[in-house]
Amino acid sequence: MRIASTLQAIQRRVQWRALLIESARWLPWLLVAVYAGSRAAGARVAIALGVFGLGLLVWRLRHAWKQIDQRWLIRALDHHDRALHDSSDLLFADTATLSTLQALQQTRVRERLLQSGTVDLRAPLPWQLLLTGFMAASLWGLFSWLWQPLTPSMITPSQSSTVVEVQPVVEQALTARLSITPPAYTALPTRESDQLAVQVVEGSELVWSLRFAVQPSAVRVRLLDGETLVLQAIDGQWQGRRRFSSSTVYRIEIEGAPALPTGAPYTIEVLPDRAPQLAISEPQNTLTVLDAAARRWQLTLVATDDYGLAETHLHLTHAQGDGEQVTVNERRIRLRGEGDPLRQQFTQSLDLIGLGFAQGDDLIARIEVRDNRPPTPNLTRSASYILRWPAERGAEGTGVEGLVQKTLPAYFRSQRQIIIDTEALIAEQPRLSAEAVLERSDAIGVDQRLLRLRYGQFLGEEAEEIDSPEGHDHDDHAGEPEPAVGDAAGLIAEFGHGHDIAEAATLLDPATRELLRAALGEMWQAELQLRIGDPEAALPFENSALEFIKRFQQAGRIYLARVGLELPALDATRRLSGERPGRSRTADPLADDAEASPAERTWLALQADASLPLTELLEWVSAQPADDDPQLALLADIDALQQTSDCADCRRRLANSLWPLLTPPAAAPPLRPRANAVGRAYLDVIAPAEAMP
């Protein structure tokens, strides 16, 4: 049956061609779909897509194969060759069942077919369709190759720019790895981060390894203050390192490739190394007063630090002696603690006898703790703890009159003068009339009164009540309202004195006050006698008052640390020339003449919708102490405004961040508003006629 095999060969060839076309049409799409699936959603989805796609393809191929059946072949043959006389179906018919005519025709058709040799019924390859499909699938493939899904390992800034541009189909993407090496002394391990915004310990070194979807020609890390770090390409990875000691924000700039989408900058928050903490449990008070000799003085404290403690020292200051003869010894003792480097406990028992601590001495202890931060460790000093063994009383020194008189020049001068005046009056008394004596005596009495009042000020205002017309009792506190809790002024008024004010200071101890009170009493008597014109009777009281004053002067004494007098160097060229310009300030030195800080100027510019002095503000912020929390937020706000200057929301956020940094100005007395026309007319009417200009 040659004819049968020929027909089958024809059919097979057509079927295979159909399979080829179908495969060529759909296979690129299937491959690209699998690839895109793997990019977008992972391998599992890709496999599922592949299986499903393959199934579809197989079904499609089977369909195409099946379509090329006997009927199709008959029609195709009839269509192909007119010489077959539309009788191709006879080729497949069983000759036995045919009529004679049909058999004849069958034979003719067979011969025709065999004569014509190979009949090519294959559909031509649809090149245009295939190429278009292939191109579209390739584009999709390219797109899915470039498109970066949002997985943690791949970072793209989330906010996209609002500027709509004709973007190339190719988009840039960034895969980052950040290696953070804390400084060695912290003993913290190096860690890796795939986030570009990180929190690091002060002094850490950051190493960026960036990988881009489209290789750029240069990559820089631009810090907020304008400093740039150029990254080096190593094996397709862009690498660079920098050490950070203060918080900042940065952006990544690339050249020679599509830019990264703009968005919020990356922050580097630097956690500073805190100074060590000291907790002193013994002694509990800063002043310990001894009543009797003690053998030892116990110090107990605990020091803690975030990364480790270094040395701890005890500073001892031993002040010995009295009056002018004070000698001071200082020594420094290194303490040995127990515990790990992060928390150490110290117990030091001071041998007072060994130190030579005696009555009248002060021993001042101070602890200094350092941590292990190189190059300059953080230092914490404790308060001064004083151990005092008070001296016995009554051993006041003498011979320091000059010193005391220098400190109190105004008040300690004229009691002697009054005595001299009184003695002169007594001497002249016989030559004077009684009225004249009374008058002069009264004048001296007035002087005596003034002097008494001045001394009275040393006792607070108590001595002054003598002079007030309506006396009142200081113990009579009835009817006085209780000062409210928290009302500092009221508390001071009730219980104490404002020691921060020179005039209100209570410098005298009770014994000295008693001396002064005795002196005032004598002065009282002297004044009385003088006022009634009896200077001779007054003289003993005056002398007695002088005696008390002398004792008073020697009693009250304050010791202050001796500070060297450091005068500015003398400018010999200007000396005695009489020229003051440039040397004397015309403004009041108390007045705050400092210019508005950049924060204040930025605030004002924000309020006025003016251009912002961002560069100055940045410098100013960087100069501020680093442990301010809002600093990083402020830096981010500044960066946002550097990117887009007309962003109302950014301006509002910057204003909010600036607010705590503004220093409120002094509350000035309010000015009255200018008078308007009506007010002026009124004032003109009531103005006194003769007084108007």
Place this chain on the structure above:
Amino acid sequence: MAFSGMPFDSLLNHDAVVLTLLSLASFIAMLGVLRNARVSRGVLLALQLPCALLLLGALLLRDAPLSGSMIVLTTGASRDDLAEWDSRNNETSADLTRPPVIALGGVTSDFEDVESAPDLATALRRYPGITHVHVFGHGLQAHDRAVLGSRELSFAPPATANAPAALLEWDFPRQVNVGASWRLRGRVRGDVGLIELRDLADGLEASATPGADGRFELLGTARAVGTVLYSLRLRARASVDAGDDAYLLQTLPVPIYAAATKPVRALLLAAVPSPELKYLRRWASDAGVELDSRINLAPGLVQARNPTAIDAAMLAKLDLLMVDERSWPQIARQSAALREAVGNGLGVLIRITGPVPAAIQAEWRALGLAFELTANAPRAVSLDDGVAPVAGERLHAWPFKTSGNHHVVMLQGAKAQPLAIRMPLGIGRIGVLALTDSFRLATRGEHARHATLWSTVFAELARARAEPAIKVTETAVIGQRTVICGEGESLQVQLPDATRKPLLRDPAAAHCAAFWPAEAGWHRVIVDSPTQTSALAANADRAAPAEQSDEAAADADKPGTAFYVFDSTAIESVLTRQTEVATARLVHRELPPKGVQNDGEFWRRLLCLLWLMLMGTLWWLERRARQRLQQRL
């Protein structure tokens, strides 16, 4: 139609009868004219109609009968209110039907079957002759209150027993001077544990616990010039983490506009140094006063920083000159210049530190200050400044008396004796301070009292240099009328989106204009004043940042203020309370006496007169026509 207006219907019937009768009469008259008149028939015919119209006008133009009441439902009204009203009234009079019920704009949900009106004015137009308005709900809005006129009002705010905790009332300055502290007082309803005032950066500015009556007080300080939006947070109780939103009941915006202040420029002349001067100078430097001082240490030895001569030019630059009676001769040499300067606004403070010689008293009298000491030594006094006196508090002042018409006491003692007075002279003021030792307040630790005392004296006396205040409605709300008053050529409002709207001044209220805000946020009022150029020139020497040369910065120097427009939902509880209080206040207002003649009466009389004249003319014409007829017959 249960609530349809009875008076209105009967009124309509009345008018219909009158109209029908008149038309009939005029028709009959016309027929009569046509039938009988032979002469001047056209005129007679033509005059019939105006005559009828005039009479109709005179009859119909009458005052609406003043009777009847109306129920007005405002936000917060409920069906229970109506039911209660019905039960209450049915008890007293069984046959009384319910007056018309109107739901004003905003009340829709619960009252579909009730007639609604956008505002009270519309409701009153629909029902003329209403004399009594019953208000249910939270009360009438401002525009409804304005149209109430002389109608009686009955209103009881809804019970708030189960209302949620909220802020009811608040009071705080909308504009403060920068650096000065300001106070927010308020009252809350319900169980509020903690009230916080937070600043722009969400930092805690102040916090308070409300008292038993719900009242509280918070203190804030404006740090910088400009608009600052604080926020007030009501919490059920204090949470450990303050930044947390736990227990948060309500958050309200607290807008404060911090205005810049100009420093006072003062010169202090003193004959002797004293602690008084020391503390005065220290306060002045703390308060930002540009104080220059010249203190005589000894004859010919002056402690002075700027020894420029005191002349007219220098006085013109000063705001306040402080002088004591012993240094008065220094400036007495320049008395003409001084008088001129005070007339132009300079303030002078005379500190009495000792007896005043007669010659100096005479010089003061020439300035209009008749001053006399009544004792030869200072007396102990205590200040009457609202602070409870502390035991041992003793200040001293020279007793004095002054005679004059316009003397005002600036400070007075606890026994009402004057310690400081002031008198006007031209635009300026002259003050006398007889207190000798205010420094004792500072040395006692009462720095605040010392500062308040001197701040008061400076504020009263120093040159009036501040820009006239621009007044804006305290609480401006979206869609509600906001009144802005400010002197100047033109008023402009800058909206939050930086566009500007010029305002039309109200011719009835001088310097005021109304504004209906459309969006919430900060609005800036800009006043173009004719004196502004001179004010700018005077400020030219002030340190102005070099960058601020653009237009916006130039505007910042213009006199102006900023006000915040609230979203009514943000401060709903406060607004509701305000409406209730304002409506309740109207209940007890004084109503004008009834029966007052109104404008309608005049027109009616005029129409009557015209009708009478026309009728006279008609009568005369008809009479003449009749005569003619008889003559012809």
